[in-house]
Amino acid sequence: MLGRLSLLLTFWLIASVASAETFVFTAIPDEDETRLQKRFQAVADYLAEELEVDVRFVPVKSYAAAVSAFRNDQVQLAWFGALSGVQARERVEGSQALAQGAEDEEFFTYIIAHKSTGLEPDSGLTDAMRDMTFTFGSKGSTSGRLVPEYYLREQFGEAPDEVFSRVGYSGNHSRTASLVASGAYQLGALNYTVWETELETGNIDPDDAYVVYKTPRYPNYQWSIRGDVDERFGEGFTDKVRQALLNMDDSAMLESFPRSKFIPASNDDYAVIRDVAQEIGLID
Structure with a gap:
């Protein structure tokens, strides 16, 4: 009886560990790496509390590496520029732009x-x-x-x-x-x-x-999320992430972006960026 109970407990522990996935995000390296690590660790701590899952920030060395990490499911969420966001979302079916800085509507x-x-x-x-x-x-x-x-x-x-x-x-x-x-x-x-x-x-x-x-103004940075996160982290997880980003109101955290707040964004907001990138030959 004790042996069977021990076996069941072992299976339960393995299943628990397997289901406790870490939600990983990255950001394009648009500034010095030390500054990026500091600002996004604060975001990771905030998201972990809001989403009630383990959250980890992983730095990357280049814009292309950020897109590749998103495509290869090494990260599930990323702070992209407009072009890198378009490139990443096209590589992962169902991916969405969730939020942008208030300043990113007219960058x-x-x-x-x-x-x-x-x-x-x-x-x-x-x-x-x-x-x-x-x-x-x-x-x-x-x-x-x-x-x-x-x-x-x-x-x-x-x-x-x-x-x-x-x-x-x-x-x-x-x-x-x-x-x-x-x-x-x-x-x-x-x-x-x-x-x-x-x-x-x-x-x-x-x-x-x-x-x-x-330059004239254009839409720019945004948070983008993979299209399969609800399957992995539970139904409605995408909406929870979006809401957590929109609810971010810590002035020090926002200033590190620097943004005054985050507002809703959609893939359609970046159609003009895709058109320009095609026109000058940066994407097919």
Whole structure:
């Protein structure tokens, strides 16, 4: 009798461990990795309490790695830029954009210039930029590559490689800011929130680099979730995650994004991003 009871207890323990899945999320590496780890660990702790499951944040080294992790079910939730979100959701059936920052409905990119260019602040996209050096952020970045490349092509009628003497990819927005401020590149494209944060924290001297062009507004960052999470974590789990994100009201946590709050988002909100990416050949 005791042996049978022990066997049943063993089976129960194994089943309990197997069902206690960890909900894993990641984020595109748009800033310095140390900052990302700090801000998203706070999010992991918050979600664990709200969702009543184990939650773990896993950092990735590139935008492409974030998309791959989502596709391969290494993560179930991700904080994506608009382009990486479109790419990820197309690879996993039923995946949804859940929430975006209030600021992400109308996001924009800055093109900044080093003082040595002689360009005037807010002077726009001009022929004086030709043959200068230019750095984007990550190749898969919406604000650091897709959108600024679209408007550069529209203005000059040519690909960036044909307009500038050298084109680079810094890997993230804060790196773009520092490369231009140091003069390593004469021009660069980055999202406005990172630029303003770099100025506020004193990482960039505004006398060394400044904004020369601001793109029209577009939808950007969002939380996206895989289409199979309800099967794994229980019916209605997707809605619970969405509500937890929308309910996030800790000012310090939101400031780390930086966002004032999260609002509902849907896949349809990013149809324009998919169209632009197709037009310049970044997706099929």
